[in-house]
Amino acid sequence: MDLIVERKRKVSGEIKVPGDKSISHRSLILASIAEGVSKIEGLLEAEDCLSTMQIMKDLGIKIEKKAAGSYQVYGKGLDGLEEADDVLDCGNSGTSMRLLTGLLASQDFYSVLTGDHSLRKRPMQRIIGPLSRMGAQIWARKNGLAPMSIRGQKLAALEYTLPVASAQLKSSILLAALKSEGETIVNEPAVSRDHTERMLKGAGVEIDIEADRIVLKAAKKRKLNSFEIKVPGDISSAAFFITAALTADQGELLIKNVGLNKTRSGFIEVVQAMGGEISLINKKDQGGEPTADILVKASDLKGCEVSGEIIPRLIDEIPIIAVLAAAAEGKTVIKDAEELRVKETDRISAVVNEFKKLGIDIEEYPDGMIIKGPVEVEGGIEVESYHDHRIAMSLAVLALRTKKGLTIKGSEIINTSFPGFKELLASL
Ligand SMILES: O=C(O)C1=C[C@@H](OP(=O)(O)O)[C@@H](O)[C@H](O)C1
Numbered sequence: 001m002d003l004i005v006e007r008k009r010k011v012s013g014e015i016k017v018p019g020d021k022s023i024s025h026r027s028l029i030l031a032s033i034a035e036g037v038s039k040i041e042g043l044l045e046a047e048d049c050l051s052t053m054q055i056m057k058d059l060g061i062k063i064e065k066k067a068a069g070s071y072q073v074y075g076k077g078l079d080g081l082e083e084a085d086d087v088l089d090c091g092n093s094g095t096s097m098r099l100l101t102g103l104l105a106s107q108d109f110y111s112v113l114t115g116d117h118s119l120r121k122r123p124m125q126r127i128i129g130p131l132s133r134m135g136a137q138i139w140a141r142k143n144g145l146a147p148m149s150i151r152g153q154k155l156a157a158l159e160y161t162l163p164v165a166s167a168q169l170k171s172s173i174l175l176a177a178l179k180s181e182g183e184t185i186v187n188e189p190a191v192s193r194d195h196t197e198r199m200l201k202g203a204g205v206e207i208d209i210e211a212d213r214i215v216l217k218a219a220k221k222r223k224l225n226s227f228e229i230k231v232p233g234d235i236s237s238a239a240f241f242i243t244a245a246l247t248a249d250q251g252e253l254l255i256k257n258v259g260l261n262k263t264r265s266g267f268i269e270v271v272q273a274m275g276g277e278i279s280l281i282n283k284k285d286q287g288g289e290p291t292a293d294i295l296v297k298a299s300d301l302k303g304c305e306v307s308g309e310i311i312p313r314l315i316d317e318i319p320i321i322a323v324l325a326a327a328a329e330g331k332t333v334i335k336d337a338e339e340l341r342v343k344e345t346d347r348i349s350a351v352v353n354e355f356k357k358l359g360i361d362i363e364e365y366p367d368g369m370i371i372k373g374p375v376e377v378e379g380g381i382e383v384e385s386y387h388d389h390r391i392a393m394s395l396a397v398l399a400l401r402t403k404k405g406l407t408i409k410g411s412e413i414i415n416t417s418f419p420g421f422k423e424l425l426a427s428l
């Protein structure tokens with residue numbers, strides 16, 4: 001499907017973005033293995049999270065929709081899942097596949113996980129390795145690609161240092177370890193999003209979170225209490241609208257109730273380093289996650305360097321940071337971000353290809369890119385989504401400051417994380 005986005009030089013209004021994708025996946029999974037009924041409000045009803053929901057239903061969990069975004073999950077405890085009678089389909093969602101492989105590795109039955117053509121190219125050896133050391137039996141295609149099949153086993157505890165800062169890998173190990181008795185320790189090379197740890201703790205599991213070292217305490221038998229959660233707005237979705245407002249000629253945008261967990265909010269620090277006028281107001285704590293309203297104004301931006309420990313705290317925001325960079329005065333250097341090459345598409349080459357088509361000064365590096373701005377973009381052409389929601393949305397925001405707009409091909413992929421994006425962008 002084509003998405004046509006015209007030039008728009010004033011961006012203002014008050015909006016809300018849908019619920020956080022990472023927290024939504026985890027709410028569904030943890031509620032399913034908790035004891036009794038959990039209530040989720042503000043769940044992200046996007047294709048990725050609906051894949052996780054369908055899989056939990058396929059594993060015998062009753063999940064009832066009460067209203068838009070509002071669900072009741074009838075958890076059956078850590079031993080309550082049942083073997084599904086068919087293949088479990090994760091669609092486009094790496095989070096579903098990696099977290100659920102961990103969970104299913106310790107369940108006493110057989111499972112097969114697959115996904116769409118993009119997910120079937122993404123690296124799964126990174127989870128198969130540590131899970132196998134715990135005793136898991138997992139088979140994959142050559143080079144550790146899905147479909148994967150799992151013969152659930154009793155697993156041993158593990159101390160493991162992640163080779164990459166990945167919350168999916170960390171969470172996969174923690175979920176696998178829940179039914180083992182010993183102490184499982186995960187060390188990270190840099191801090192990645194910590195929603196799994198916070199939510200496990202909230203559900204009564206004994207877990208110590210010391211920045212880059214997570215300790216799941218030894219226990220004869222663990223149990224998760226059921227919970228009620230209000231999922232905050234997704235900072236990764238808000239980033240597109242923050243960028244639209246910052247790169248406009250005029251206007252002021254208020255985005256209500258966005259999750260601002262430190263392990264996720266590197267994007268806000270980059271906006272500040274670039275001189276963007278952004279303020280966080282009405283700060284709150286919402287079920288163990290910090291939230292705020294974000295007020296952002298059209299700003300003169302300057303280039304900056306984005307590298308090192310901040311990268312995992314803004315990993316999904318790098319394509320939209322590239323859009324900020326193209327509007328900023330001077331050079332923006334993005335490095336240490338080679339993980340972008342194994343997302344829904346190779347996000348470094350996707351951004352570089354499409355920006356070059358548009359006449360933006362951009363250079364590609366193995367671990368990032370250098371962009372020199374500001375650039376007046378003519379537009380009036382077609383650009384590609386590469387079957388990647390974040391590439392599609394980044395190009396849609398870039399289109400707002402082109403002279404002749406852009407046609408974004410394959411834009412239906414946006415529904416994997418942000419249903420209603422097109423309408424919200426048009427409403428500004
Ligand atoms: O755990 C999560 O919810 C996620 C972790 C990140 O992936 P990695 O763990 O591969 O870095 C991120 O890119 C993804 O969108 C969501």
Ligand SMILES: C=C(OP(=O)(O)O)C(=O)O
Pocket residue numbers: 048092093094095096316343344390417
């Ligand atoms: C990388 C992403 O998601 P996932 O890994 O769950 O497919 C993303 O949403 O940008």
